Amino acid sequence: xxxxxxxxxxxHKLAQSIAGQVTxxxxxxxxxxAIGTGGFIPARILRTYLGKPILAVxxxxxxxxxxxxxxxxxxxxxxxxxxxxxxxxILLVDEVDxxxxxxxxCTKELLAYHPAALAVAVLxxxxxxxxxxxxxxxxxxxxxxxxxxVWIVYxxxxxxxxxxxxxxxxERGAET
Amino acid sequence: xxxxxxxxxxxHKLAQSIAGQVTxxxxxxxxxxAIGTGGFIPARILRTYLGKPILAVxxxxxxxxxxxxxxxxxxxxxxxxxxxxxxxxILLVDEVDxxxxxxxxCTKELLAYHPAALAVAVLxxxxxxxxxxxxxxxxxxxxxxxxxxVWIVYxxxxxxxxxxxxxxxxERGAET
Numbered sequence: 001x002x003x004x005x006x007x008x009x010x011x012h013k014l015a016q017s018i019a020g021q022v023t024x025x026x027x028x029x030x031x032x033x034a035i036g037t038g039g040f041i042p043a044r045i046l047r048t049y050l051g052k053p054i055l056a057v058x059x060x061x062x063x064x065x066x067x068x069x070x071x072x073x074x075x076x077x078x079x080x081x082x083x084x085x086x087x088x089x090i091l092l093v094d095e096v097d098x099x100x101x102x103x104x105x106c107t108k109e110l111l112a113y114h115p116a117a118l119a120v121a122v123l124x125x126x127x128x129x130x131x132x133x134x135x136x137x138x139x140x141x142x143x144x145x146x147x148x149x150v151w152i153v154y155x156x157x158x159x160x161x162x163x164x165x166x167x168x169x170x171e172r173g174a175e176t
Numbered sequence: 177x178x179x180x181x182x183x184x185x186x187x188h189k190l191a192q193s194i195a196g197q198v199t200x201x202x203x204x205x206x207x208x209x210a211i212g213t214g215g216f217i218p219a220r221i222l223r224t225y226l227g228k229p230i231l232a233v234x235x236x237x238x239x240x241x242x243x244x245x246x247x248x249x250x251x252x253x254x255x256x257x258x259x260x261x262x263x264x265x266i267l268l269v270d271e272v273d274x275x276x277x278x279x280x281x282c283t284k285e286l287l288a289y290h291p292a293a294l295a296v297a298v299l300x301x302x303x304x305x306x307x308x309x310x311x312x313x314x315x316x317x318x319x320x321x322x323x324x325x326v327w328i329v330y331x332x333x334x335x336x337x338x339x340x341x342x343x344x345x346x347e348r349g350a351e352t
Contacts, residue, residue, distance in 0.1 A: 008183075008184030008185070008188070008331070009184070009337050009341070012184070012331070012332075012337040013337065016335075016337075034216070034232075036230055036232060037220055037223060037229075037230050040210070040217065040219070040220045040230070040232075041216065041217050041220055041332075043216070044213055044216045044217055044332050045332050047213060048333050048334070048335065049335070053234070053236065054212055054213050054216070054234070055252050056210075056212060056216075056232035056234070056252065058229070058230070058231065058232070060229065076231050076232065076254060076255065077255055078252060079252065079255050155184070155188070156188075156217075156220050156221050156224060157224050158188070158224070159224065159225070161185050161188040161189065161192075162185070165185070
């Protein structure tokens, strides 16, 4: 599978572009909910542009003892979620919409708290067959960049950040 | 006050250096606890090197409705914290040890859950008079870089990431 390398600068600009889309759409979130751990960095950058607080949720196919699980499970959720999220406009953030399973799970859980509105933002949407679906309560989906079914290599996963940057530059020529 | 600009690459390498210190020290965390929102990005990078799950806590001087508060308060904490953290080795992560008030607060709260061990990691420690103190239960403090009392400008706060990178390069010459 083709690997696509991203620099932090590219990610920062994708988040900036998403923030622009959010503002232009008229969607004015009260709170950003970051899906950990992939959503932490895009959510934190979005916070710079949108100026909203972040709550974090942890979803994993592995539990804290690294035992594999058959379905996504909450590693961490929001305490008193019903009180904090009822009537609020939520922007749920993750790095990528891949199979959509995690996003379906999280959006359904959040809708149970009766937010005023729920939108989703992802840096990347992979155009591929999705095993999950957005429930009707999701009013908007903001996408930084649409891609094919490629292997996205995010900078925060790099063991050698200089090599990551070289790979991204090689791949894209002068584009970066 | 002097401003010091950091690129994402510099932050990534500081986190990498902290991970090296953690490994060399023999401290082997079971779980990373990120203090939001400043700790999200360093914690996520540390996860790459240490391979441990992240739990997030939110601490703020402002509540979710942006009302100022007199003391740090939990915006989000860890559900069933006692069960999840009792007997675990915790690495608590934030971006900067400034007044130490937030770190004192968080370490005291975490120690109440009787972890097996608690260490702290920060990208930066500002050498200045501290209003807070680490309780005796904190076994180690890992610091990426010690600084004077400067104004640290982190890349995730940049509205223009290219300008951030230019400022960091100008400031440090060929060093970056």
